[in-house]
Amino acid sequence: MKETLTFDFCDMTIHENYVVVVIKEGVNITPKHNNVLVEVTNTYFLDKPFVYITHRVNSYSVDPKIYFETAKIKNLKGFAVVSSNYQAKINAQIEQRFFDKPFKIFTKIDDAFAWADSLIK
Secondary structure, three states, rough: OOOEEEEEOOEEEEEEOEEEEOOOOEEEEEEEHHHHHHHHHHOOOOOOEEEEEOOOOOEEEOOOOHHHEEEHOOOEEEEEOOOOOOHHHHHHHHHHHHOOEEEEEOOHHHHHHHHHHHOOO
């Protein structure tokens, strides 16, 4: 399965064990954006474990409070950040403190895919 969904603030690609999200340039991600994630996961991963992978190719901001809501998704098994940008990695390290499930930072998307698959199996 591989399907791409486009929203005003991001593009999501649905895979078998994970969703890859690319947030659009300049967006400020707040807890209200979490509603879209919940809808998508209820559609594609209902009662099936999955990993959220954010591929940070654009510059945007994240309200850390979003992680409290995201962590409530019962079948979400992990969260991965993929970026080669130093500042994005530093921001992810701060965000990691607000999330109480497995959270890893990667430079290469393939490494995040492998990690996600290992979490699900």
